[in-house]
Structures are given as structure tokens and as C-alpha cells.
Amino acid sequence: MRLAARQQLSPAAHWGLIVLGVTVGYFVAGQIGIQWAIVREQISPLWPAAGVALAVPMLLGRRFWPGIFLGALLTNIALGPSLVTVLVISSGNTIGPMLAYAVMRRLGFRNELDRLPDAVLLVAVGAAAGTAVSAVLGTGVLVFSGALSPGSFWATALVWWTGDAMGVLTITPLLLLAPRFRLPAQVPLARWGEGVALAFCGLGTAIVAAASTSKLFLVFPVLVWAALRFRQAGALLCSLCVCTFTVFAAVRGYGPYGSYELVTRMLHVQAFDATVGMTALALSTVVLQRDRATAEITDAWRQITEMVDMIAPRQSLRSAMNTERKNDEIAD
Numbered sequence: 001m002r003l004a005a006r007q008q009l010s011p012a013a014h015w016g017l018i019v020l021g022v023t024v025g026y027f028v029a030g031q032i033g034i035q036w037a038i039v040r041e042q043i044s045p046l047w048p049a050a051g052v053a054l055a056v057p058m059l060l061g062r063r064f065w066p067g068i069f070l071g072a073l074l075t076n077i078a079l080g081p082s083l084v085t086v087l088v089i090s091s092g093n094t095i096g097p098m099l100a101y102a103v104m105r106r107l108g109f110r111n112e113l114d115r116l117p118d119a120v121l122l123v124a125v126g127a128a129a130g131t132a133v134s135a136v137l138g139t140g141v142l143v144f145s146g147a148l149s150p151g152s153f154w155a156t157a158l159v160w161w162t163g164d165a166m167g168v169l170t171i172t173p174l175l176l177l178a179p180r181f182r183l184p185a186q187v188p189l190a191r192w193g194e195g196v197a198l199a200f201c202g203l204g205t206a207i208v209a210a211a212s213t214s215k216l217f218l219v220f221p222v223l224v225w226a227a228l229r230f231r232q233a234g235a236l237l238c239s240l241c242v243c244t245f246t247v248f249a250a251v252r253g254y255g256p257y258g259s260y261e262l263v264t265r266m267l268h269v270q271a272f273d274a275t276v277g278m279t280a281l282a283l284s285t286v287v288l289q290r291d292r293a294t295a296e297i298t299d300a301w302r303q304i305t306e307m308v309d310m311i312a313p314r315q316s317l318r319s320a321m322n323t324e325r326k327n328d329e330i331a332d
Helices: 002-008 011-034 048-059 062-077 083-106 116-144 150-180 189-211 213-252 262-331
Strands: none
Touching (some): 011 048, 048 062, 048 116, 048 150, 083 116, 116 150, 116 262, 150 213, 213 262
């Protein structure tokens, strides 16, 4: 039934449905980000929509970019200040991830994130360079339109850039992992218990890290645990949890962050969150790369063993025949 309905869809209708889905996904992610906005109710220190925007061309292809633009347009149009400004901001939100995608593909990026160079590309190009384009373009048009004073340009651009970068670091890897994620057919009860324990520890350390800067180091042993035992899914979810709680505390002025001015507060928070995100991504990727290398070595050893098992009987038979021939020659 579903197959018949899918076959009846024209290529244009199929494209339109996917674009609509991307638009809705970006809009929902944007609404979540707006809840933490600290500049003009529009610029957030954690912008999940940026992670969605970069994942779209990686998972679906570049031809679905209109979904990113329409989602950004719907997200920003109610925030103003003018239609032209919103169009420029939405264009920046589209151009940035599309440029990052093009550069990353050119440099050999793979969606599997099973190599350390892929993680480096995601951080350097996707999270740092690509988001800088949309941040500078968006902040510049706000200043040009009079919505922001020129003196606020760098502070606003910094929050915009780091917020988009954190969205890429925390959301994009999870979206890239989602199509390949499969639960085992049978999960031992002990494994479920370990997962629950990790979730509680991750949540607890995230709350402690958000409440006290002297306890920030407690996060990293949990990240190591998550990466070693639950690979990318565990490490990235822990990273998202920690970053979310830290940003929430900073926005609300809780814990040690309330005494700082906006720019200083964001520098402290985003530096810590970026460290957590990069540690989780790099460590889990290295563990996955190790697992792949171990599997390849095991497979190679199995093949060698099978070849030896096949050759050994032949060698034994040949030795027996040679011995028998020598015995016959001696007897003669």
C-alpha cells in the first residue's frame, strides 16, 4: 500500500514533501532555540536549527536547501525587524551550512563519522567556519537596519556564532547517527541497568557543572564512560545534556554565571560547552575507529586461519606421498 502510494508520487511532489518536512524540522528546532534567546529574542547561545541545517544536505542532498530557507524564514519573520532583514538573515542561515557542506564533501567528509578526520572537519568547517558566515551576515544586516547599535556588533556576532556552532556540535552528529542506529534484538538486563546509571550520572554531573565552575571536571569521566561503553550515541547524548543545562543556567543567571556581563558569560559558557562537545565527538569517533580496526584485524586473522587450514591437509598429503615414494625407492 505504501509502496503503491510512493510510486504514484511524481518527482516534484516527492521533492515538495521532503522540503516541507525540512521546513517543519527547522522551524521546530528554531522555536526551541528561541526559548534561550538573549539578544532581541532572536539570538540564542544554543541554536539547534543550525545543526538541522547542516545535516539536511548531508543526509538528503543539496537540492533540498529551500526547506532550510523556508524554515529560517518562518522562524525569523515574526521577530523582524523588517521583511528585507528577515530575508537576508534567512539567506545567511542557508548559505552558511550549504557552503560548509560543499567544503566538507570536497575534503572527503563521510557521514559515518567513523574516522578522526571526519570529526575534525565537522568541528573546523561545519561548526566554526560555516556558522561564522551566517553570524556575520545576520548581525551585519541587523546593524545596517538599525535594529542593533554598531557598538553591539561583535558581542552579538559572538553569541550568534557560538550558538550556531554549539547547535552543529550537539545536533548534527546525532542526526547523522540516527539513520544507522539500531537497538540489538536482545539487550541484557545488566546493559539496561548500566544505561540507566549512565543517564542519572550524566544528568547529575550536568546539573552540578551548571551550578559550580569548580565541579566542571566531573563531566569528563562520564563522557569517557559513555564513549567507551555506548559509543557515539551515549557520548553525544551526554554532551547535549551537559550543554543544555549549562546554557540554561547561563541564560537564567543561575549558579556562577549570573555575576558576569553578557559577553563574558557567553565566553565562559561556550568555551566549556565547546570543550565538552569536541571531547565527546572526538573520543567516541576514536573508539569507533578502534572498533573498526579491531574488526578488520579479526577478519584478516580469520581468513588467514582458514587458508592455513586449507593448505595444511594438502601439505600433509604431499609429505606422505613423498615419504612413500622414498620408501619405495629404498625398497627397490
